Amino acid sequence: MSLPNSSRREFLAAAAAAGIAAAAPRVSRAASDKSDIRMATIGFRSRGQSHIGGFRNNLVALCDVDQTVLDRGVADFKEKYGRELDKYTDYRELLQRDDIDAVSIATPNHTHSLIAIAAIQAGKDVYVEKPVSNNVWEGRQLVAAARKHGRIVQAGTQSRSSKCLQEAVAWVQGGGLGKIQYALGTCYKPRPPIGKLDQPLNIPSTIDYDLWCGPADKVDLYRPKLHYDWHWDYNTGAGDMGNQGIHQMDIARWFLGESSLAPRTFSIGERLGYDDAGNTANTQTVVHQYESAPLIFETRGLPRSKEGQNRWGASMDSFRGSQIGVLVQCEGGHVYAPASYREVMAYDRSGKQVKHFKGSGDHFGNFLSAVAAGDPSRLNAEIAEGHLSSALCHAGNVSHRVGEHASAGEIASSIAHDELLSYSFDRMATHLRANDVDINGDALVLGKWLDIDPASETLANSDKGQQIWKREGRDGFKIPNIEAV
Known part of the structure; x- marks a missing residue:
């Protein structure tokens, strides 16, 4: 190295360049209207607060391992938006619900891939915060899970929008x-x-x-x-x-x-x-x-x-x-x-x-649009x-x-x-x-x-x-x- 003297790539091209086989677009379980997508946010003491704001019209549940944070979050949401949300301390119980289409994840970094993969395996689309992993290998497993199950998975690098x-x-x-x-x-x-x-x-x-x-x-x-x-x-x-x-x-x-x-x-x-x-x-x-x-x-x-x-x-x-x-x-x-x-x-x-x-741009909105269309090629990240x-x-x-x-x-x-x-x-x-x-x-x-x-x-x-x-x-x-x- 020496001192000096595209808009975003399309999804399929990026997937090919990364040596992965992209899943074909599939019809989402959610209706084609973004307002019909039912979501839950997992982890929201810090960055997850922006998830709650961005997905507020779609949220039906919140999840956090800290009972104090969880109770306060549900109470604050009801006071601010007038709706009662279901609450969970264990993401595994939340993921058993068939009526939830997608989850957003803003837990500490070391659980991002673990929870995201579990959500994908449970048939959910996923918005997961950055970095998406704790190590290189588990991040690749997350990509592989998205491909294998044909899910729509957005990384929380909002600059891409x-x-x-x-x-x-x-x-x-x-x-x-x-x-x-x-x-x-x-x-x-x-x-x-x-x-x-x-x-x-x-x-x-x-x-x-x-x-x-x-x-x-x-x-x-x-x-x-x-x-x-x-x-x-x-x-x-x-x-x-x-x-x-x-x-x-x-x-x-x-x-x-x-x-x-x-x-x-x-x-x-x-x-x-x-x-x-x-x-x-x-x-x-x-x-x-x-x-x-x-x-x-x-x-x-x-x-x-x-x-x-x-x-x-x-x-x-x-x-x-x-x-x-x-x-x-x-x-x-x-x-x-x-x-x-x-x-x-x-x-x-x-x-x-x-x-x-x-x-x-609207990174949360971009995710919802891709989920509603059942089309991962619409994702910016x-x-x-x-x-x-x-x-x-x-x-x-x-x-x-x-x-x-x-x-x-x-x-x-x-x-x-x-x-x-x-x-x-x-x-x-x-x-x-x-x-x-x-x-x-x-x-x-x-x-x-x-x-x-x-x-x-x-x-x-x-x-x-x-x-x-x-x-x-x-x-x-x-x-x-x-x-x-």
């Missing part, structure tokens, strides 16, 4: 700025420490912790909160690359027009700047070395400097104006896609704006797309987790041949030093270059990585091995 992004991607892929040289996603988002307990967290009796853990290891927690902070534990989350960054990872891959994993992936980073109960990297650079052009992804959880830790969020780094966004560098200029998904700007090499794409972008996040984390600690000098020396990656690391090093992080010792982790077979989505050079690449889950919560159609 953004009109401005659809138009910008088509323009760039059509040669609007010449050949793409690289795509760079940034997730510079404030993440203060989550704290650490001396004794295991006491899980309230109102929460079914065994069910909450699902396929993840059932272990004592030493963080002050069960909810949300699971993002920062590899057992249940994927760090900010798999939380916020999955959106930008997806957009970057979309611009590149890639429909598989990259053949090589590499990470540099670590959790730095404080000592807490989290173990995911809060500072990280990942490169997916596609043959067409590299995809670089940068995560920053610390502010611009140590002084900024007195007011988290008010002092974050940016790169070429991007804090949370995607930069696509081309021969003739670059494109910037901020996280609003409402506008995309294109600039020539002199910095003059040459295009300004505008317009958002069909599950294969969600799986691939989620898998890129997981692959980057696998490289990190099988890596070894090294000094900044050792890392710089090992990547000196790669100008673009060296530039990214130099900026990371400057950022960490500004936060008083000593990187002259072995604070950082130099990840292992992963050799990946994009066709089979398997690792070729890491036995330790295989254990992270695939997790079948605990007894009673195992991800099924589904033969691809």
